[in-house]
Amino acid sequence: MLSVQTDISFGSVSARLLRFACNSLLEMATREANWETPLDTGGEVFALLRNARKAWIYTYIRHHPETTIQAIVETLELPQRTVYEYVDDLEAAGFIDQANEGRPAEYTAQEIDLQLVEDDTERRITAELVEAIARRTQDDDIDTYIDRHGLDGLAVAIEYAQEYVDGSVTHQIMACEQEISPLEAGVILDALRPVVED
Amino acid sequence: MESDSDVVFIDSSVLISCGRRESTRFQSLAREARQRDTVFRISPQVYAEVTGDPALEEYTADNTAVDEALQEGWMKVTESPSYSNSEVSNVMDQARSFIASASDRPEDAVEKADAEIVGLALELILNDNADRITIVTNDIPLGEAAESLLPQYGFDDDQITWLTGGELADELAEDFVPEFD
Numbered sequence: 001m002l003s004v005q006t007d008i009s010f011g012s013v014s015a016r017l018l019r020f021a022c023n024s025l026l027e028m029a030t031r032e033a034n035w036e037t038p039l040d041t042g043g044e045v046f047a048l049l050r051n052a053r054k055a056w057i058y059t060y061i062r063h064h065p066e067t068t069i070q071a072i073v074e075t076l077e078l079p080q081r082t083v084y085e086y087v088d089d090l091e092a093a094g095f096i097d098q099a100n101e102g103r104p105a106e107y108t109a110q111e112i113d114l115q116l117v118e119d120d121t122e123r124r125i126t127a128e129l130v131e132a133i134a135r136r137t138q139d140d141d142i143d144t145y146i147d148r149h150g151l152d153g154l155a156v157a158i159e160y161a162q163e164y165v166d167g168s169v170t171h172q173i174m175a176c177e178q179e180i181s182p183l184e185a186g187v188i189l190d191a192l193r194p195v196v197e198d
Numbered sequence: 199m200e201s202d203s204d205v206v207f208i209d210s211s212v213l214i215s216c217g218r219r220e221s222t223r224f225q226s227l228a229r230e231a232r233q234r235d236t237v238f239r240i241s242p243q244v245y246a247e248v249t250g251d252p253a254l255e256e257y258t259a260d261n262t263a264v265d266e267a268l269q270e271g272w273m274k275v276t277e278s279p280s281y282s283n284s285e286v287s288n289v290m291d292q293a294r295s296f297i298a299s300a301s302d303r304p305e306d307a308v309e310k311a312d313a314e315i316v317g318l319a320l321e322l323i324l325n326d327n328a329d330r331i332t333i334v335t336n337d338i339p340l341g342e343a344a345e346s347l348l349p350q351y352g353f354d355d356d357q358i359t360w361l362t363g364g365e366l367a368d369e370l371a372e373d374f375v376p377e378f379d
Contacts, residue, residue, distance in 0.1 A: 063378045075377050131378070138375045141218055144256050167338030169301045171211050172312045183251040186214030190336070194373040 044093030045114055048130050049151055053078065054086045056134035058095055062109035062127060066099050069107075123155050131195050132158055141191045145184070153178075160185075161192035205328040206236055207315050208273070209335035210244040212363040215370060217248065217263055224263045226369040231272035238273045240264075241314045245275050279317030281310075285324060289351070290317040293343040300339035316344050319358070323351050332359045334366050 048055050060076060061067055069087060073080050087107065090096045099108040114125040132154055136143040146154050156178065163169040175185035208227075216223035231238050249264055267273040280286050293313035298305040315333055322328040331353070333344045341360035348358045364371025 060377060135375050135378075141257050148256070163301075164338075167300065167342070169303075170297060170308075170312065170337035170339055171214070172309065172337075173297075173301055173303060173307055176307060176309075181251045182210065182247050183214055184257070186211050187218060187257050189211075190215040190218060194375070194378070 044089060044095065045112070045125055047089065048095075048112075049125070049133060051086075052133050052137045053082070054089070055130045056137055057083060057086050058090055058109060058112075059127070059131045059134040061090075061096050061107050062131075065108040066106040068104045070104065123152065125155075126158075128158055128195050129155055132192060135191070135195065139191055141187050145188045145191070148184075149180075157188045158192055158196065161189055161196045164189045165193060165197050203329040204234060204236055204332070205319075205322055205330070206231075206234065206238050206332045206334065207318060208238045208240050208244070209315050209333070209337065209340065210240075210247045211336040212334050212366070212370065213240065213244065213248045213264060215336060215363055218257070223367075223370055224267060226367040228267065228270070228272050230367050237271065238267075239276050239318070240273060241318060242275055242278050243311050243314050276318060279314050279321055281317075283321070283324075285351075286317045286320050289320045289347055290314065292347050293317075293340070296343035296346060297339040300342060313340065313343065315340065316347060319344060319348055320351060323348065323353050330357050330359070332361060334361045334363060336362050338362075 048058060056076060057072055057078070060072055064071070069080070069083055072078070072087070073083050076083075087096065091098065091107070094110060095112060096107045096109050098105045100106045109127075112125060112127045112130060116123045116125055129151075132142060133146075133151070136146055142154075145157065149157075157174075160169060160174045160178075164171070164174075171186040171189050172182050174180075174189065175182040178185065216227055227238070245264065264273070268275065279290065281290075290310050290313040293316040294308045294310055295305055297308045297313065301307075315335065319331050319333060322331060331348070333341060335341050335344075341362070345355075345358055345360045349355050362371070
């Protein structure tokens, strides 16, 4: 059974540890009384992981605080209806907030940092993972890597990419440890560099 | 072996990053070679790593780009370093050790062949066949190993330079997804 632990702070809302199980019925194990839309948060995270365009919109907002729907539509060249729908979803889940009063609405992103636990395996779902998924729409190499190694493989590659830019791993070491070719390791490390280098 | 004043070695990590966008980054590499009036050197192991992989076709990596560069003459494949030369062999082991330490891995996690670029550079120093050596790699532990170990063999610090691909040419560090800038 899959469970998700979240520890998100939303400005004035204090950090809480929330644990709930995700399956098609979304049962909640525990819940803080003043927590807002935890079910939406959990479900929305998986939506982000599955939907590269939505991930792209979230990541764009994260890199361009106080941006508007119109700016997103024009820059990302997505249909306005799609952008409205996805922005609504992201706002309902608390991943973005309207930063101003009135119109046009300006949106700013909240950081995402969740931990996914299944039996003995833990994976962090971070804004970087979401950005990597967003980039698959533009970067064939990331797209190929996900096809070959899944989102878990991508999450692991992001950890290596962080080590890579920190100077504590070579592409051959990653290749050896992950049992992939040096070329594939080199490609994904290069592709993820801008994701981890802020 | 001819004597070059400025010798530049390119490592696999940089060639792999260049192969990602077909020849666009390779064009930048070619330009750098022209401007420096030098022929970039790659080891046989690097050549094998970037051209011999069955996974190649799945990625945008273009294996003909390296062969074209060799044909055009601004890149060449060197001999392997002389593993039987004790100093050369030694410096490669030291580089392995350095990399293992920098990455907090056991030494056998690092292959001697991964440090060939350091062995090749030392051969040039020992044979007095270069005034300056530049090593281009995105693998930071390898670059730091070269900078740290090679000056101990009689070269001055400023005769050995380590550059990342992006430091060699701006285009090699450019982000393909500009809307996140």
